Structure formats: C-alpha cells, structure tokens
Amino acid sequence: MSHSILFASKRDPRFITLRRGGTLADADHRRLALWAAVCAEHVLPTFEQARPGDDRPRRAIEQARAWARVEITMTQAREAAYAAHAAAREASGAAKEAAHAAGHAVAVAHMADHELGAAAYAIRAVRAAASETRRDAAGRRECRWQRARLPAAIRALVLDDQKRRNQKCGSLFED
Numbered sequence: 511m512s513h514s515i516l517f518a519s520k521r522d523p524r525f526i527t528l529r530r531g532g533t534l535a536d537a538d539h540r541r542l543a544l545w546a547a548v549c550a551e552h553v554l555p556t557f558e559q560a561r562p563g564d565d566r567p568r569r570a571i572e573q574a575r576a577w578a579r580v581e582i583t584m585t586q587a588r589e590a591a592y593a594a595h596a597a598a599r600e601a602s603g604a605a606k607e608a609a610h611a612a613g614h615a616v617a618v619a620h621m622a623d624h625e626l627g628a629a630a631y632a633i634r635a636v637r638a639a640a641s642e643t644r645r646d647a648a649g650r651r652e653c654r655w656q657r658a659r660l661p662a663a664i665r666a667l668v669l670d671d672q673k674r675r676n677q678k679c680g681s682l683f684e685d
Contacts, residue, residue: 522674524667525623539622540578541664546615546628547574549656553608553635560605561597567612570594574616587619607635626671629656630679653683 526532527539550571557567573590576582594613598606611634614627633652640648660668672683 521621522623522671525621525625525671527622534622538664538667539618540580541661542622542625542668543574543578543615543618545656545660545664545668546618546625547571547578548659549629549632550574550608550611550615552652552655553604553611553632556604556635556639557597557601557608557612560603561601564597564600566590566593566597567609570612570616574618577616577619584619587616591617591620604635604638607631607638611635623671625668626675626679629653629668629672630682632656633682634680649682650684 521532523532523534525534525542527534527536550567554567554571557564570590570593573582573587577584577587591613594609594616598609598613601609608631611628611631614624614631617624618628633649633656636652637645637649657669672679676683
C-alpha cells in the first residue's frame with residue numbers, strides 16, 4: 511500500500527478545506543486528525559515493544575492532537591509525519607505498520623484524506639501481529655473498533671471514503 515496507490519490523482523473535494531476550494535470545514539478537519547490519532551495510538555504499543563526508546567511515532571500522534579487543538583502549525587505536523595515514517599523505515603512487521611499509522615495520523619494536518627492511511631496502517635499492524643489463521647478476523651475486529659470511535663460529525667464521510675478507496679487499501683475495510 512504505497513502513497514501513490516492509496517491516493518487518487520484527483521483529490522476528493524470533501525477532504526479539501528473550504529479556504530482551499532473544497533467543502534471540508536476546519537472543525538471536521540480537526541475531527542479527522544483526532545480520529546486518525548486514536549486509530550494510530552491503538553496500535554502504538556506494537557511499535558514501542560519492538561523499538562523501545564524510539565518516540566517518533568508517539569510524538570507524531572501527540573503532534574496530531576496538538577495540531578487539532580491549533581497549538582502547532584501544519585508545517586510542524588508535517589515534520590512529525592516525516593519522522594514517524596522514518597521510524598517505520600527502520601522497523602519491520604507490525605511495528606513498521608504501526609509507525610506508518612502514526613505518520614499518516616499527523617499528516618492529516620497537511621491533507622485530510624490521510625485519515626484513511628492512519629486507519630489502514632493500523633489494521634495492517636494488527637493483522638501483521640496476528641497468527642496467519644487469525645489475521646482476517648483480527649483485521650475485521652480492528653476495523654469495527656475504529657468505526658465505533660468515529661465521531662458522528664465525520665462518520666458518514668469516513669465510511670464513504672472507506673467504501674470508495676477500499677480496493678486501493680487491500681480490502682481492509684470490508685465487514
């Protein structure tokens with residue numbers, strides 16, 4: 511699941527803020543970042559157990575929340591995303607996927623449609639940590655867990671995005 515596969519060449523205007531010509535309100539943009547942070551944080555222990563002392567993914571999740579509270583700039587959030595993805599490149603297996611989830615969570619500040627990346631990589635982390643016979647069930651359980659935490663204000667938007675980009679995400683969002 512690479513960046514080019516996950517994202518379409520033409521961006522969905524529902525994930526572009528009003529001030530940039532889209533339809534996304536700032537409050538919903540912040541909600542997307544917070545939900546993505548919840549998804550990434552849920553699998554963060556997988557990374558921290560494999561790479562104790564490397565706080566880049568945790569810091570990225572903290573920065574996602576700080577951006578949502580309007581405490582840091584988008585540029586600062588993007589730097590945290592780069593750091594989390596660098597941590598992912600130094601890891602493997604479930605830890606790698608968890609670090610990517612954190613990187614996408616904070617990248618929501620830059621592009622709101624990274625919300626799906628955070629959720630997808632979190633599911634991939636859970637699947638990678640499970641035995642081969644339990645991967646599918648673990649992934650579906652994680653998807654349901656994530657959906658249960660979707661704020662009502664963005665629920666329909668995210669569920670539609672999951673349906674629209676599910677095939678590009680390796681069918682991770684199937685019930």
